Amino acid sequence: MRPMEGSFEEYVQARGPALLRLAFLLCSDRHLAEDLTQDVLIRVYRQWRRISGLGHPDAYVKRMLVNEHLSWRRRRSNGELPTAEMSSPAEQGDAADTVVRRHAAVHLLAGLPKRQRAVLVLRFYEDLTDQQIAEVLRCSPATVRSQASRALATLRTSRGLTRQDV
Amino acid sequence: MNDEQLGALVSGSLRAQAADAPGGAHLLQAVTTGVRRKAVIRRRWVVSSSAAIALAAVSLGLGLWSSARPGDGTQQAAAPSLRPSSFHHLQLEVPASWALNPEPCSPHGRDRVIDHPDLLQVPCLTPLTEATRLGQQVLFSTGRTFSTTYLGPAATTRPITIGGVSGTLSSSTNEQTGMTEFALALPSLDVSVLIDVRSPALAETILHSARVTGQ
Structure with a gap:
């Protein structure tokens, strides 16, 4: 890995769980959340030199995460919809x-x-x-x-x- | 339920749900693997795309070349650095940057054109058979047939007519050097030509420029 990836690793270790939580809340599926987060972080890695130079890389990455989720077009629909009757x-x-x-x-x-x-x-x-x-x-x-x-x-x-x- | 209560409920629900999110213990490893896999895919894509583009470019170049008539300007645009070279009333366009009649028996490795009979002594041609040769060349000769001497039995030969003069054209690819080799023989002019180049397109360009001058 190239030298700049050291800070990328630190970022993933520090902020990865929070990104996963956000992804999980967006798509309500653990596996989809992991896939979504990984896809976004792979894209972040390729642009890390630029993104890490921004004032708030975390905000930028979260923006990528949300927009990636919105553009997924149900390529892997979780099929989970609230169908069960809730207790009163x-x-x-x-x-x-x-x-x-x-x-x-x-x-x-x-x-x-x-x-x-x-x-x-x-x-x-x-x-x-x-x-x-x-x-x-x-x-x-x-x-x-x-x-x-x-x-x-x-x-x-x-x-x-x-x-x-x- | 007012907006504030509903907002508090949503907020509490989301925070409770977040506790069930994946832990991310293997996230870095997964991302690293994904980065490497995508890099491999990208490299393969670049290689295959480059090959396809190169193939398309060669095909396009050959198509343009084959649709052009000698001397109509199109072929000049495709090979702007050519110059005419004549021998025994046969004229070819050859790369202008190639050395013309370099020292006899000089170490081969330099692109060259030889159109002087005295320079085509057998010892000077010996490097042609060596796998280590690197230079490209156009050799004009008389009294010999390159097709049988150098192209070997795998060469294909077909009849050809240039300016009303009949002859044969043999072609082959040297397996050792990867060079494209053409041997043109016009017996009535007592001339034969060996074209030995890296690019099939360049070989075609040189061949296509062949014309018979005043006899």
């Missing part, structure tokens, strides 16, 4: 209720369109602002807000999350 939160106690709600939310998130899911992951897991999300997705902040609004509306009206509120 009304039947659970407080602690269990939280667990069940989260479980339901995970399934519902997996069923959202890719772009809406990406917006929610970037907003609620990566804690990015709408402006930062817009830069990652190469769209306007208004589009980000619109996508987030639709995604949240879908979740809000889903039975697994709302039965208790009815």
Whole structure:
């Protein structure tokens, strides 16, 4: 390996797990997440001299990861969609209720369109602002807000999350 | 459920789900393997693409050359550094940069044109049979037939007519040197020519330029 790859190795060792977590949240499949992360890091390696010279290489790599995920066109569809009926939160106690709600939310998130899911992951897991999300997705902040609004509306009206509120 | 509560739920769900993400213990190894595999694929692709491009270029060059008539300018554009060389009323266009009639029996290895009968003594031709020769050459001769002497039994021979003069053209590829060899014989002019070059296209260009001058 060439000398510059030393810093690349350090980067992968330091940031690889976080990238895998992000990929996993985006595609909701462990194997797909690994493939996605590896594909992106292989591309990063080829451009590492340039990327490592950027002020925030991690932000750039995450952007590559999200956009690679969005462009995958279901070449290997995980086939996992939330089809199982969720337990009713009304039947659970407080602690269990939280667990069940989260479980339901995970399934519902997996069923959202890719772009809406990406917006929610970037907003609620990566804690990015709408402006930062817009830069990652190469769209306007208004589009980000619109996508987030639709995604949240879908979740809000889903039975697994709302039965208790009815 | 208001937006804040829903946001908190989504945030908590994502963080809980993230705990199930792959650990990444073998990520670096997988990436390294992937990089190497892609590099191999890329090298193979470059080699095969280069070969295909080279083949297409040669085919295109030969196509242009074969569709051009002698002296119509097209062939000049394909081989701009040629100059005429005549011997016994046979004229060929030969590479202008090649040495003309270098010292007799000088070590062969330099591209050359020999069109002087006195320089075509047998000892000077001896290097032709050696596998170590590197130079390209066009040899004009009289009183000998290169096809049987140098091209060997594997050469193919066909009749040819140049400017109304009949003769034979033999061709072969030297397995030891990789050189393309053509032997042109026009008995009525008492001339034979050996063309010994690396590029089949150059050999074709030289041959195609053949013309009979005033007898």
